[in-house]
Amino acid sequence: MAAVEVRGLRKAYGEIKAVDGVDFEVQAGETFGFLGPNGAGKSTTIKILCTLATADAGSARVAGFDVGTQRDDVRRHIGLVFQDTTLDSYLSAEQNLRFHAELYGMPRDVVAPRMQQVMEMVGLWERRASKVLTFSGGMKRRLEIARGLMHSPRVLFLDEPTVGLDPQTRASIWEYIGQLREQEEITIFLTTHYMDEAEHCDRIAIMDNGKLVALDTPERLKASVGTDRVTIQTADDDAALAVLPGAVASSDGILISVDDGAAYVPKLFATLTVPITSVTVTRPSLDDVFLSYTGRTIRDSEQTPGMPAFMSAMARR
Amino acid sequence: MTTVAAVAVPQRGLVLDLRAIKIVVQRDLIRTFQDRTRFVAALVQPLLFLFVLGSGLSSLTQRSTGTLDLRTFMFPGILATSTLFTAIFSAVSIVWDREFGFLREMLVAPVRRSSIILGKGLGGATVATLQGILVLVLAPLVDVPLTPGLVVTLLAEVFLLSFTLTALGLAVVARIRQVQTVMGLMQVLLLPLSFLSGALYPLSNLPTWLSIAVRINPLTYAVHPIRSAVFSHLSMPADVRARLNPPITWNGWVVPTPVQLLLVAVIGVVLMGVAVRQFQKVE
Numbered sequence: 001m002a003a004v005e006v007r008g009l010r011k012a013y014g015e016i017k018a019v020d021g022v023d024f025e026v027q028a029g030e031t032f033g034f035l036g037p038n039g040a041g042k043s044t045t046i047k048i049l050c051t052l053a054t055a056d057a058g059s060a061r062v063a064g065f066d067v068g069t070q071r072d073d074v075r076r077h078i079g080l081v082f083q084d085t086t087l088d089s090y091l092s093a094e095q096n097l098r099f100h101a102e103l104y105g106m107p108r109d110v111v112a113p114r115m116q117q118v119m120e121m122v123g124l125w126e127r128r129a130s131k132v133l134t135f136s137g138g139m140k141r142r143l144e145i146a147r148g149l150m151h152s153p154r155v156l157f158l159d160e161p162t163v164g165l166d167p168q169t170r171a172s173i174w175e176y177i178g179q180l181r182e183q184e185e186i187t188i189f190l191t192t193h194y195m196d197e198a199e200h201c202d203r204i205a206i207m208d209n210g211k212l213v214a215l216d217t218p219e220r221l222k223a224s225v226g227t228d229r230v231t232i233q234t235a236d237d238d239a240a241l242a243v244l245p246g247a248v249a250s251s252d253g254i255l256i257s258v259d260d261g262a263a264y265v266p267k268l269f270a271t272l273t274v275p276i277t278s279v280t281v282t283r284p285s286l287d288d289v290f291l292s293y294t295g296r297t298i299r300d301s302e303q304t305p306g307m308p309a310f311m312s313a314m315a316r317r
Numbered sequence: 318m319t320t321v322a323a324v325a326v327p328q329r330g331l332v333l334d335l336r337a338i339k340i341v342v343q344r345d346l347i348r349t350f351q352d353r354t355r356f357v358a359a360l361v362q363p364l365l366f367l368f369v370l371g372s373g374l375s376s377l378t379q380r381s382t383g384t385l386d387l388r389t390f391m392f393p394g395i396l397a398t399s400t401l402f403t404a405i406f407s408a409v410s411i412v413w414d415r416e417f418g419f420l421r422e423m424l425v426a427p428v429r430r431s432s433i434i435l436g437k438g439l440g441g442a443t444v445a446t447l448q449g450i451l452v453l454v455l456a457p458l459v460d461v462p463l464t465p466g467l468v469v470t471l472l473a474e475v476f477l478l479s480f481t482l483t484a485l486g487l488a489v490v491a492r493i494r495q496v497q498t499v500m501g502l503m504q505v506l507l508l509p510l511s512f513l514s515g516a517l518y519p520l521s522n523l524p525t526w527l528s529i530a531v532r533i534n535p536l537t538y539a540v541h542p543i544r545s546a547v548f549s550h551l552s553m554p555a556d557v558r559a560r561l562n563p564p565i566t567w568n569g570w571v572v573p574t575p576v577q578l579l580l581v582a583v584i585g586v587v588l589m590g591v592a593v594r595q596f597q598k599v600e
Contacts, residue, residue, distance in 0.1 A: 052425065075427035086418040090348055102340035103426040105333040 001064055003028045003155050003187035004049060008058035011044050018044040020210030021058070026203075028154075031181060031188040033201030037294055041210040042191055043159075049189070050080055050157055063154040076104065079148030079156040083163060085140050087147075089133035093124055096132060097147050104151040118146040121183065122176050138169035142176060149184070156180075158190040162197060174200055195286040204286070208294045222284045225292040228261030229282040232268070235275040243272065253278070337428040341436025342443060345407065349444045356451070363399045363452050367391060367459060383557040388459040390561055393544040394516030396452050396471065397478060400445040401511055401536070404479035405503055407441030408486025412499050424596075431593045434487060438589055441483030442476050449475040462550055470546045477578060478539035481585030488588045491595030514540045521563045532565070535584045538577040541565055545574060 004026035011019040019041045026032045036042045047053035049062055051071045060067045063077035087096050094115065101111045119125040122142035132140060141161065148156055161177070162170040174197065180186065190201070198204050199218050206214040214221055233253040234240045240254055241247050247256045258264040261281035269276065290296075349355070371388035378387050414420040423433045449472060456463050489506065493499050511517075513527075514536035523531065531537050548562045564571045 050425065072427040075425060080425055082418070082421065084418050086422040088344070088348075088414075088419045088422075089417065090351060091344070095344075095347065099340055099344060100422070100426075102336050103423065103428060105336055105428070 001028065002026060002061075003030065003063060004032070004189060005061040006045075006049075006058070007060070009045065009048065009055050009060055010057040011041075011048060011053065011055050017210045019048070019055070022207070022210075022212050024205055024212060024215055026155075026187060026189060028187055029181075029185065030202045031177075031200065032190070033198045033204040034189065034191045034207065035195075035198060035204060035290065036207035037296055040207040040294075042207045045207070046157060046159065046189075046191065050078060051075055076151070077154045079151070079153035081141075081144045081148045081156070081158045081161060083160040085144065087132045087140060087143060089135075090131060092129050092131050093119070093135070093143050094128040096143065097150055100147050100150050106151055114150060114152070118149045119143075121149075121179060122146045136169075138165050138172065141165065141169075141173060145173075145176065145180075149180070149186075152184070153186065155187045155189055158188060160191055160193065162192065162194065170194070170197070195290060198286050204289075206290060206293050213293045214289070218286060218289075221289045222286065223259075225289050226284045227257045227259050228264075228284070230256045230258060230261050230264055230268070231280045231282070232256070232276050233278045234272075235277065240272060240274045243274075252280075333427075334429055334432040337426065337432040338436040338439065341423070341433055342440040345410070345437070345440030345444055348410075349447070356448075359399065359403055359448055360451055362402065363395045363455065366395045366398075367455065371459075382561065383554065385551070385553050385557055385561065386460060389461060389551065390519075391517065392456060392459050392461050393547040394514075394540060396449060396475065397514070397536075397540045397543050398511045398516050399452050400449045400475050400479045401482055402507065403448040404441050404445040404482035405486045405507060407444050408437070408483045408490060409496070409499050409503060410441075411437055411487060412490050412493055412496050415494060416496055430597055434593045434596050435589065438480060438483045438487060438592070441486070442480035445479030445483070446472055446476045449479075460551075461547055464550065467546060467550050471543060474539065474543050474546065474578070477581055477585070478536075478543070481535070481539065481581050481588065484585045484588035484592055487592035488595060491592055492598075510534060510536050513537070516540045519561045519563065520565065521560050532567070535581060537565065538572075539581045542574045542577055 002025040004024075006022055006024050009019050009022045010017070022041075022045060034042050034046070044053060048055050049060055049067060051067050051074050054068060062074045065073040065077065067074050088099070091099070097115050097119070098111065101115070106114070115128075116125060119128055122145055124139060124143055124146065127135070127139070132143065135143065145156075145158070145161070148158075158177075162173050165173065177188065177200070181188065192198055201218065203215065203217050204221060205212055214224075216224070231250070231252050231254065232240070237249060237254055241249060244254065244256060247254050249255075256264070256268075261283065265279055265281060268279075367388050371391050375387045382390055411420060414423070424430065426433070453463065453468060453471065486503075489502065490499050493502070513530050513534045515531050516536075520528070520531060520537075520541075544562055548558065553561075565577065566572065
């Protein structure tokens with residue numbers, strides 16, 4: 001059974017078609033990345049999947065339940081970690097989780113062991129009695145993830161789990177997510193703006209203008225937009241150019257486009273008689289993938305055209 | 318690799334909703350007991366009213382209150398108004414919850430939204446009743462004899478009053494997103510409600526417009542039973558009693574205390590229904 005199953009999903013806000021006929025499936029146990037420029041419709045799609053908005057047409061099932069007709073069943077089987085904090089900072093970490101356990105009606109005898117388990121997973125067990133307001137941004141995010149896991153959801157939705165965190169904390173959050181994939185039988189559905197982080201996903205969907213424009217593994221998406229670039233510097237570029245088919249001279253040296261750069265380099269060394277002084281293999285990045293499917297880089301797309309970042313931040317308030 | 322105990326969330330049902338209500342109330346209580354300064358601050362207002370304003374005005378009013386100390390007369394009204402403030406501000410806390418995101422955690426849970434809102438209402442009423450207990454401790458200082466029966470009656474009435482007020486607060490703030498907006502709005506709402514309730518003056522010999530306004534104000538029907546309960550434990554000449562605690566009449570009909578309390582309860586339930594509906598419209 002697919003963990004998430006979306007069929008012909010549509011949602012319009014007035015004239016704007018936020019979600020314009022979207023179909024996809026997420027397999028159980030998968031880590032699924034959902035990318036797209038702002039206003040592409042990914043927030044609306046997630047809201048529908050989390051039962052926070054209703055679709056105009058089409059259907060969606062999460063953990064086997066219909067998001068339209070079995071709202072509470074869906075809610076019981078999903079964990080939500082929003083971009084903005086939803087913790088009570090005047091309560092302790094433990095009290096926040098206990099509140100969640102009660103609200104989700106967890107059987108009383110499993111609350112304590114489960115709490116210890118999820119808090120140990122995110123490395124906060126020692127801080128359980130501290131009020132949340134004493135926590136750093138990264139700790140709060142980790143606590144939110146722990147809370148989202150409390151009731152053992154089948155699908156965990158993470159909306160920008162690392163946004164606004166420093167690189168070190170971002171890395172540690174990914175470490176916890178990796179651990180989570182090993183320890184729990186869970187499907188992770190996440191959105192992110194950091195293309196390097198999308199690499200952690202099993203599959204990636206890119207949404208643009210309300211439609212799904214790409215859906216595949218990161219490897220295949222990258223392969224689909226272009227080949228690897230092998231750049232070499234040699235003792236005698238002219239001689240090398242003469243014997244290498246398809247090679248072109250560039251400012252960095254000799255540029256060769258091949259399907260599999262890693263496999264090409266050993267062959268190159270074996271066949272080329274001209275001494276090679278340096279080799280660089282560049283693979284297409286997910287940034288290239290994003291650019292090729294949406295016509296924008298993800299950083300450009302974070303801003304509304306003509307509006308500086310701080311203004312769009314103010315407008316969101 | 319550790320194996321995971323499968324945690325099955327039980328089916329929805331009354332038990333689940335009751336647990337949700339309970340934990341929402343419990344959170345309000347935890348927050349209240351943590352914030353002891355708020356408790357102390359909440360006592361300042363009744364103390365000022367009773368001992369500063371009450372003592373100061375006593376010399377002016379001696380003739381009209383007769384043998385009864387003005388502070389004794391004011392006590393039930395002050396009990397009512399101080400719980401009024403606490404109850405309304407408990408309702409306002411839901412706007413804080415929204416601003417700090419915690420409301421979202423509550424609204425996405427697999428429980429009826431009405432359970433959450435009802436929990437908030439009962440939480441506010443409980444906190445306000447605790448506040449009422451603190452004010453009750455002052456009673457002997459102004460010659461109100463506290464018998465167990467009176468204490469139980471007063472606390473029950475205060476609970477009812479504060480539940481209705483919290484419901485009113487919730488209905489008003491349901492769509493409001495900013496605490497700033499609420500603070501101003503509450504001032505506009507609170508002062509007329511308390512001034513027009515007869516909490517601070519007797520309902521006799523009022524100008525016609527004021528006596529109509531007082532009868533329209535639902536709070537009047539919560540304040541009057543509280544005062545009647547206190548007065549039934551005081552001894553004073555019949556004419557003073559008639560002047561200071563006259564019965565509420567509708568077109569000549571004396572409204573009995575149970576009817577007044579029922580009226581307050583019905584208004585509370587209706588307002589709670591409005592609040593739930595409002596919150597159901599929020600995503």
